[in-house]
Amino acid sequence: MARFVLKYEKGEGARWLSHLDVLRAFERALRRSDLPLVYTSGFNPRPKLWFAAPIGVGTTGEAELAAFDLEAPVDAEDVGDRLAAVMPDGLAVRGAWRVQERGAPFKADLVNKMRLVLAIPEGADAAGMEDALKRFLASSEIVVKRDRDGASKMLNIRPRVLRLELERCAEGEATVLADLAVSGDFGVRPAEVVGALAEFLPGLELVSVHRIDIMERR
Amino acid sequence: MRQIPAREGDLRTYVTRFLPRVSKPARYTGGEYNAVIKEAGEKRVRFALAFPDIYEVGMSNLGLRILYHALNSRADVAAERVFAPWVDMEAEMRAAGVPLYSLETGSPLRDFGVVGFSLAHELTYTNVLNMLDLAGIPVRASDRTDADPLIIAGGHCAFNPEPMAEFIDAFAIGDGEEIVLEIAEAVRDRRREGRDSLLTRLAAIPGIYVPSRYEAQYECGRFLGLRPKTDGLPGRIAKRTVADLESAFFPDRFVVPFVEAVHDRAAVEIARGCTRGCRFCHAGMVTRPVRQRSHRKLMEQAESLVSSTGYDEVALVSLSSADYDGIEDLVRTMVEHFEERRVGVSLPSLRADAECVALAGQIERVRKTGLTFAPEAGSQRLRDAVNKNVTEEELFAAISAALDHGWHRVKLYFMIGLPTETDDDLRAIGDLVRSVIGLARRKKTSLNVNVSVACFVPKPHTPFQWRAQGSVEELERKLGIVQEALSIRSVKLGWHNPQASVVECALARGDRRVGAAILRAWGLGAKFDGWEERFDFGRWQQAFADSGLEMAHYSTRSFGYDDSLPWDHIDVGLRKEFLIEQDRMADEARADPDCKLTGCKGCGLEEQDGPLCAEIRERRGSKVAVAS
Numbered sequence: 001m002a003r004f005v006l007k008y009e010k011g012e013g014a015r016w017l018s019h020l021d022v023l024r025a026f027e028r029a030l031r032r033s034d035l036p037l038v039y040t041s042g043f044n045p046r047p048k049l050w051f052a053a054p055i056g057v058g059t060t061g062e063a064e065l066a067a068f069d070l071e072a073p074v075d076a077e078d079v080g081d082r083l084a085a086v087m088p089d090g091l092a093v094r095g096a097w098r099v100q101e102r103g104a105p106f107k108a109d110l111v112n113k114m115r116l117v118l119a120i121p122e123g124a125d126a127a128g129m130e131d132a133l134k135r136f137l138a139s140s141e142i143v144v145k146r147d148r149d150g151a152s153k154m155l156n157i158r159p160r161v162l163r164l165e166l167e168r169c170a171e172g173e174a175t176v177l178a179d180l181a182v183s184g185d186f187g188v189r190p191a192e193v194v195g196a197l198a199e200f201l202p203g204l205e206l207v208s209v210h211r212i213d214i215m216e217r218r
Numbered sequence: 219m220r221q222i223p224a225r226e227g228d229l230r231t232y233v234t235r236f237l238p239r240v241s242k243p244a245r246y247t248g249g250e251y252n253a254v255i256k257e258a259g260e261k262r263v264r265f266a267l268a269f270p271d272i273y274e275v276g277m278s279n280l281g282l283r284i285l286y287h288a289l290n291s292r293a294d295v296a297a298e299r300v301f302a303p304w305v306d307m308e309a310e311m312r313a314a315g316v317p318l319y320s321l322e323t324g325s326p327l328r329d330f331g332v333v334g335f336s337l338a339h340e341l342t343y344t345n346v347l348n349m350l351d352l353a354g355i356p357v358r359a360s361d362r363t364d365a366d367p368l369i370i371a372g373g374h375c376a377f378n379p380e381p382m383a384e385f386i387d388a389f390a391i392g393d394g395e396e397i398v399l400e401i402a403e404a405v406r407d408r409r410r411e412g413r414d415s416l417l418t419r420l421a422a423i424p425g426i427y428v429p430s431r432y433e434a435q436y437e438c439g440r441f442l443g444l445r446p447k448t449d450g451l452p453g454r455i456a457k458r459t460v461a462d463l464e465s466a467f468f469p470d471r472f473v474v475p476f477v478e479a480v481h482d483r484a485a486v487e488i489a490r491g492c493t494r495g496c497r498f499c500h501a502g503m504v505t506r507p508v509r510q511r512s513h514r515k516l517m518e519q520a521e522s523l524v525s526s527t528g529y530d531e532v533a534l535v536s537l538s539s540a541d542y543d544g545i546e547d548l549v550r551t552m553v554e555h556f557e558e559r560r561v562g563v564s565l566p567s568l569r570a571d572a573e574c575v576a577l578a579g580q581i582e583r584v585r586k587t588g589l590t591f592a593p594e595a596g597s598q599r600l601r602d603a604v605n606k607n608v609t610e611e612e613l614f615a616a617i618s619a620a621l622d623h624g625w626h627r628v629k630l631y632f633m634i635g636l637p638t639e640t641d642d643d644l645r646a647i648g649d650l651v652r653s654v655i656g657l658a659r660r661k662k663t664s665l666n667v668n669v670s671v672a673c674f675v676p677k678p679h680t681p682f683q684w685r686a687q688g689s690v691e692e693l694e695r696k697l698g699i700v701q702e703a704l705s706i707r708s709v710k711l712g713w714h715n716p717q718a719s720v721v722e723c724a725l726a727r728g729d730r731r732v733g734a735a736i737l738r739a740w741g742l743g744a745k746f747d748g749w750e751e752r753f754d755f756g757r758w759q760q761a762f763a764d765s766g767l768e769m770a771h772y773s774t775r776s777f778g779y780d781d782s783l784p785w786d787h788i789d790v791g792l793r794k795e796f797l798i799e800q801d802r803m804a805d806e807a808r809a810d811p812d813c814k815l816t817g818c819k820g821c822g823l824e825e826q827d828g829p830l831c832a833e834i835r836e837r838r839g840s841k842v843a844v845a846s
Contacts, residue, residue: 014476016243021476028251028474028528031559045560046530058238086528088251088474 001038002073003101006083006093010061010211013090019054025088026066032086035079038069052106052214053182059190061211063094067105073098109217111162114178115210116190121203126169132200133164133176136193144192157196160188173207181217228324229316236310244476245273246307248321251474252526254286255322256296263406265289265297265398266320266330266367270337270345271748276301277473278481280535281373281394282336287469288395295402298322298330299473302345305746308352318353327353331405332368334398335386337375340725341718341748343382346371347740350385357737359387359430364413368405368420372398377457377504378678378785380444381725383429384733387413388420391788392457392504393490395467397425421451425458427788434730439771441729443782456789459826463490463509468519471526483531483564484523486516488548492537493812493830495819497605497800498594498636500677502537504790506821507828513548520552524561531562539565541814546577566590575619589620592631595639596646602809603638604682605800610650617654618661627666628654634696635674635688635719637804644696648703655708668710671700673719677726678785679792681800686776687723690716690755717755721747723773724762729784732772734765793822817841 010022017025030037030047039045052065070079080096087093099105120129136142142158163179180188194206230247237243256262267286269276276282276299289297298320303311311318318327327333333355335346347357350369356362359369371382372390379389390397400423408416421428431451435442446453460466472484491508492501511519520532532552536542545565552563568575568589575589593613595601601608617628632647651667658665673693676685688696693716704711725732739747739761746752762769777783779798796819803810813819817838824831824840 013247013249016237016247017476018244020478021244024478025251025474025476027530031528031530032525034525039560057243086251088476089249 001101002070003067003099003105004070004076004079004096005065005067005099005105006080007095008064008066008087009092009094010055010059010064011090011092012060013088015060015090016057017090018057019051022054022091023049023051025091026068029083029087029091030068033082035074035082036071038071050105053110053112053187055112055209055211059209059211063211063213065106065214067099069101107216109181109183111215111217112178112180112182112187112211113213113215114180114190115167115212116176116178116194117207117210118174118176118194118197119205119207120169120172120174121201122172124201124203126166126174128201129166129169129174129176132197132204133166135200136161136197137164142196144196155186157188157192160186161193164193177212183217227326227329229319229326230324232314232316233307233311236314240307240310241304242273242477245301246303246321248324250321250476252471253299253322253473254290254297256290258296258323261294261406263295263332263402264325264330265295265402265405266300266327266333267297268300268327268333268335268346268349270302270335270342270349271746272304273301273475274477274479276336277475277477277479279336279338280485280487281338283469283472283485284467284487285334285394285398286473287471288467289398289402291467292399292402294406295399298325300327300333300349302349302746303352305752308348311352318349328355328367330367331408332370332401334390334401335369335371335373337371337373337382339748340375340381340722341753343375343725343736344740344744344747346382347385347737348745357740358384360384362387362413366413368413368416370401374501374504375726377500377788377790378726378728379427379429379788380434380730380784381728381732381736383730384737386429387417389427389429390458391425391427391455392790393460394458396460397423397458401426424456427455429730432787436729436731441782441784444784444787454787454789457504457791459507459791460490460509461826461828463487463511464515470519470522472523472529474527474529481533482529483533484520484527484529485533485535486519486523487511487536488516488534488539488542488545489536493541493814493834494538494607495605495800495810495812495821496594497603497681497804498633498674498677500680503680503792505537506791507823507826508541508830509828510542510830513544513551516548517551517555521555524556524559530560531564532556533564533566535566537567539567540577541812549577575616575623589625589627590629590631591616593650594631594633595636595643596632596648596650597643599807600636600639600643600646603804603807604636605804605809607809607811610653613650614653614657617657617665621658621661621663621665626664627668629668629670630654632669632671632700633674634671634700635693635716637674637682637685638807639696641696641699644699645703647700648706651704651709652706655706665708666710667708668712669704671697671711671713673697673714673716675719675723675726678783679788679790679797681797681804683727683783683797684777684779684781684801687720687773688716689770689774690720693719715750715753718747718750718753720769720773721753721755721758724769725772727772727777727784729772731765731767735761735767738764791823791826793820796821814838 037047048069050067084093160181165177167175190209198204289295350357369387371386376389432444489510491505594606676682742757818835818840
């Protein structure tokens with residue numbers, strides 16, 4: 001048995017895929033690759049597959065991570081090549097390496113390094129953006145409402161926003177680098193960050209999200 | 219790994235702005251594995267295959283998959299797909315001024331040379347009009363100019379093309395894989411030819427019906443007949459039949475959707491046509507004669523599909539899978555061949571037969587789905603009348619076998635409003651279902667029973683094509699009886715809206731005048747009529763009234779054997795005498811089993827001398843057909 005991690009890009013061609021769509025696409029690509037897959041047991045056997053902090057519809061990512069098990073060891077470069085040959089457009093393979101089989105392949109506590117593209121309101125400028133970011137970071141609490149299973153919950157996302165930095169601001173658009181912490185199934189959503197920023201700079205809107213990297217949280 | 223070429227005219231760049239606001243945006247962006255993207259070329263015919271429903275439904279259609287790859291296998295044709303945008307996306311597109319575009323290259327539909335619509339269901343007609351409008355193509359055929367694409371239509375509803383005659387330039391009747399290439403050739407050879415001249419050339423292709431070349435005649439409000447406007451046009455158009463399914467084109471790969479389709483699996487067509495002769499069944503009647511593919515061919519095709527797609531299921535598709543010669547062997551070989559890769563094999567249309575269930579039990583070693591049976595009627599008397607040849611004993615034996623093989627979920631299909639039906643027949647549905655539950659209880663196993671009730675719609679080219687459909691009130695009353703009979707705890711009951719079935723009937727048996735009602739209904743906002751949440755009966759009633767028509771003229775009216783039928787000009791090879799004979803037997807509740815058992819009944823298709831028909835005549839002889 002051998003476990004592999006695959007680094008891939010969720011590009012423009014896959015931007016609008018949900019995580020379930022990506023999962024399904026991966027399962028089929030794995031089958032097409034003819035690699036000796038390990039399947040789950042039970043009535044509905046599927047390839048054993050994990051994803052690190054999956055991103056959703058409307059998001060792209062250049063350092064996405066997936067892991068899967070093979071029945072027998074295969075050279076890691078071979079694994080990467082065989083998958084690259086059968087992956088759909090939009091999910092490009094960037095590398096594959098072998099990891100140890102025991103335990104979960106990805107840690108629960110991760111940090112999403114995101115690039116958020118925002119539309120800034122008319123009349124606003126870089127100084128205004130810097131100010132909004134500063135005020136966000138200076139707040140001890142940023143509370144958002146989340147609906148789950150029909151019930152609403154109030155959550156403080158501030159502790160999980162580790163960094164907000166203005167990268168660029170010109171022609172009505174700003175890009176912000178954001179480090180957002182994820183643990184288990186509680187992650188900070190870019191839309192929530194932007195919603196809160198809009199309190200400080202009304203009219204601010206999220207245009208697109210791109211994940212630059214996924215890191216372990218220290 | 220190929221990049222999708224960025225084109226100036228790729229309309230997908232204009233929709234990214236609002237994709238975050240719509241449901242399942244990946245329906246509209248393409249880029250799927252195995253999608254065929256060709257560079258625009260001068261001598262290349264651009265053919266758009268349009269399915270008038272959402273992506274997930276259209277991508278499940280096997281016919282569309284076959285035509286797509288058949289066309290793209292030709293270097294001089296580029297085929298692309300287009301589906302109906304859901305209402306939220308349509309609203310965004312109209313607001314932003316983005317016309318309907320194809321998935322492969324984001325090209326506006328109106329830039330194609332041909333757009334071919336698949337007419338699988340009458341309630342998608344308004345979607346056809348809506349898609350044309352959204353594409354900026356004139357909805358009425360008579361309004362189109364040489365700058366507009368040729369609009370053709372095929373599929374099962376094309377066997378009565380008249381209701382859509384105003385909107386379609388040419389219909390392709392029957393098997394599609396050969397005729398679609400001939401259409402592409404005709405368009406390729408067009409050069410500077412005008413629309414009129416092109417239609418004349420198309421009309422010469424066997425199986426093509428150009429409605430504008432025919433004139434409908436009416437008398438005292440009744441349809442009298444269709445007359446060709448010029449000489450040299452056939453009075454009847456014979457459907458196309460692919461004689462040898464074995465050598466007929468079949469794709470070696472399928473486009474693999476990102477979004478979950480309704481039927482998301484590899485599929486091979488093991489046979490086309492059906493000999494069972496159920497009197498209500500349109501598909502069974504119009505796809506005759508039966509043609510089969512060999513085991514070897516099917517194994518090849520299944521293997522090719524699985525390795526090129528990565529699908530984990532292969533479906534063996536035909537109207538009645540258990541009737542395929544050597545089905546047990548085929549299934550066993552397939553299961554063994556795919557077992558290691560954890561690829562399942564499924565038989566979607568199974569007969570209520572214990573042997574078949576045991577067979578299914580074998581194949582579903584790898585994965586288990588629910589089992590579906592279609593008794594259609596609750597009493598043997600009514601089953602005999604409609605010629606659905608399954609007995610209670612057979613059904614119970616099949617369900618018993620199902621329970622023994624580990625199934626705990628069974629779906630049963632019934633119809634209400636069948637010809638000669640009485641209230642006792644309706645109550646018998648309850649008795650039948652209760653017996654099924656009792657069976658499970660005696661075996662001390664749990665069983666979930668899902669019952670689905672549809673309304674009978676008399677369809678063209680079937681023995682019941684002359685029968686009256688029940689009125690809405692009558693159908694609702696009957697539904698009420700069944701609902702009461704089935705208010706049992708372990709039974710989940712679903713049903714189709716009787717009002718929608720009445721509209722379906724008016725569209726299925728309509729003449730050319732019904733086109734006005736379809737146009738008006740669409741104008742009033744009708745679309746996605748097959749979707750419960752979008753269907754509005756009042757809108758359709760108004761549409762018919764505004765057009766000076768009555769729905770009842772096409773639904774609750776029974777037609778006389780001597781009446782001219784709006785679909786008489788379409789020849790599916792069936793003798794009218796055969797249909798009449800079968801219809802009369804229904805009044806006597808007389809069943810007439812499969813011709814494989816009784817010998818040739820002289821339905822008319824034996825004239826084509828297909829291998830199975832010849833075999834039947836040799837082994838079982840020929841019944842004398844009753845001459846009228």
